[in-house]
Amino acid sequence: MPDYQATYKKLCEHYLKTTKLTGVSELIGWDERTMLPSKGGEYRAEQITILAGILHERNTDARIGDWLSELADSPWAAEPHSDQGTVIRQLKREYEKETKLPQRLVEELSKAHVLGQQAWVKARAANDFKSFAPVLEQIVSLAKEVTEAIGYEDSPYDALLDFYEPEAKTSEVTAVLAALKDDLVPLVAEIADSGKSPDREIMQRKYPIAAQEAFGKEAAAAIGFDFEAGRLDVTHHPFCCGMGPYDCRITTRYDENFFPSAFFGIMHETGHGLYEQGLRKDCYGLPPGKYVSLGIHESQSRLWENCVGRSKAFWDHFFPAAQNYFPEALADVTVDQFQFGVNDVRPSLIRVEADEVTYNLHIIIRFELEQALIDGSLQVKDLPGAWNEKYQSMLGISSPDDADGCLQDVHWGAGLIGYFPTYSLGNIYSAQLYDKAGEDLGNLDEMFARGEFLPLLDWLRTNIHESGQNYRATELVENVTGKKFDHKPLIRQLRAKLAPLYGIQE
């Protein structure tokens, strides 16, 4: 009998070392977006490319194939949800995918994505789509190469989606987003017809940046973010980056004259950070100690940002602290006015600052456009026009410029095509999980009003974070909630929160 134990150990050691180098790559990418002096971009891109090459070599090492085929006959392989079974199943999946990508393509992708991101920063600042178009064309062309190298059954887009939401299919995502849209559109209309809106001037008062940072950190720590194992920094396009078992960094950007921007950005990235900090330490870097999909990752950020952070109960607890941090802006404001202010639902231009309701329409627009770029029915040069058309037809507005139009997101410049739909999947998952957490834990609102957030975090740790990749995303949610993947809880929760504010039906 082969020595499965020894082979399994070799496999794990190989990947644990790879994870450490991946963490280095994450770190130099984080640095590139937060710290790097402006002239350092090109050289950094070359460094990231070299590391990507080293990582790809490690991930396609022929010994992995040998180890995995030996382990395929081990008793572990028959227990797909055990830790060992998960390691074998998931590493086989990754190995097969990686070996389909030639080294040359991996290095080209890596360099194009770093330079693309840098080009995007400049193009957005200068509102200059033309300078960005050739960069994006190359990125789209490389993405098409990827779909051909990886292969697909129905749609080339499947091959890209799978990088972010493993095993999801374009056709299924299209169906669920269509159902979601059918329920959202009337909700947006009801809100518009209600004739009610918050006092918007409140959120646009002066909120000094140092106080925003301190308050954001206080909130992040209160919901459980460990600042001894993480940081908060400033960047152009906020993100969260886990680069080690005790090193998870979140980022935000500050607008002195608009409170929600940074604060909900911090709540959102903290949600991601809590998932990273909640991963199992005993197998960090192996599939049971890794996040399962971006949809589930997003469910964590959305849950803390929206289900928790925009609730009345959250502000019943935090509003006095907010008044202390921003005495000038909030002296004459009530908690009800403030909570209405952070739930201002209306069509708007910028996805990351969109309200919870219209947000998913922003996603559907991107999902449709990137599919069209990949299947060739849309050319990069025609993107700004197509973008504005869709915004007009779906949200009734259009951007006066590309900076706040099709240049607003970093994703495409960074090569993240196939990523956007995971945001809406996350919204749907978050509502299902939040429902179930409430069933299990009792009245969450009462806990929040007392400043108790850790019971919810513990529930998420046990049920989601510590599950790693032992179950795939849809299985995981079904196991935890006992229910099929369903967008209805999201609609119900939105109506429940917004009904008292807008006087619409629950």
Place this chain on the structure above:
Amino acid sequence: MPDYQATYKKLCEHYLKTTKLTGVSELIGWDERTMLPSKGGEYRAEQITILAGILHERNTDARIGDWLSELADSPWAAEPHSDQGTVIRQLKREYEKETKLPQRLVEELSKAHVLGQQAWVKARAANDFKSFAPVLEQIVSLAKEVTEAIGYEDSPYDALLDFYEPEAKTSEVTAVLAALKDDLVPLVAEIADSGKSPDREIMQRKYPIAAQEAFGKEAAAAIGFDFEAGRLDVTHHPFCCGMGPYDCRITTRYDENFFPSAFFGIMHETGHGLYEQGLRKDCYGLPPGKYVSLGIHESQSRLWENCVGRSKAFWDHFFPAAQNYFPEALADVTVDQFQFGVNDVRPSLIRVEADEVTYNLHIIIRFELEQALIDGSLQVKDLPGAWNEKYQSMLGISSPDDADGCLQDVHWGAGLIGYFPTYSLGNIYSAQLYDKAGEDLGNLDEMFARGEFLPLLDWLRTNIHESGQNYRATELVENVTGKKFDHKPLIRQLRAKLAPLYGIQE
């Protein structure tokens, strides 16, 4: 005839890629000392170790040996100071050294030095030499292994010194530091006997940290530091780190109640940074685009910190700006009082805050102690006692605790044994270069008083920075100044600056 051109190209490409990975290693080291969350240290040490292993593998790649032996017969090898000749000579030197160190030792060193540094931070904060002793014992033991692996003629310490000051010999350094000491001791005594001292309370007033940072940055930019290709951050033990042709990062630490600490730290690290930023871009990462020795590196930092930054002319220009930054502290102070304040010469405990005169005595103490640790005549456990004895006999003072005694410097914890003497070599070189710059450029003081620092920087660029490793350190200084290595210019400059302040003989 062999295709020397093709071989030379392969050699250079190999090293250019290695340099990019070295830059990554520098970056994650910088991050470890400035940004890393406190719980992330152990994992980071493992990452640094893995990279050190990859770099050592690259640096000992057998192909390098083949390429170099082929190129040994090329016409370039006969022109040792040409770019190609320098590449061949210096890479041969490095390759021969690297191949003497086994991979296992390289990885152990790397990990021990990162963990040692982290242990040092804790031990210093807790004034706990005992917890640090076993860590230092291991570092000393590894350093001894290095001396045996590398080999030496006279003294094992030679093998360590060579890492920092290539081709320098312990016996020569001992001789020059002894001569320096013979001239410094009477100078210290004359100053003590002068009965004069600056008004020390001025430097101990409240200097708000944000203003210190802004003023420090203004001064660094004025003397030529390019903040689009560099940064300034906060750390425990200030350092400068070049990690790319357009990415050089300097660090400092702030004391709100002692002005010189951060400001001269910034001037010092900026001096290092200007050298890094002044390296040739067309061969960055190859020997003609690399610094030549730590002694020369230190000559640049000391020149800007001391020859420029403590001069009367510098403050004639900058004192009004200082008064703007620190209106409360400096309203009733004159520029003469201030400049005397930054030239306060007297025996003190902390090396990095010592005045220019006594500074070299701090170095001589460390130089003697680390030699004793390496030759085995001193045990780590006896270090605190030996430290205090030497301070008592050489400076007439001793530290009440180890935190400000033998735990004050990061070097030994970081494995930098053999490094300290380069500080004094730097002081000596800086004075020789500064003399010659004055001869070539005319009255430097008049330029400084007008805020003109770039002529001096240009002179250093042309004569030192752009020379890379084309000449070894002592040759370089001799070529530039036309004079042999000599400590007398340092003594003369010190006396010239201090005579008007203390009323001693020039």
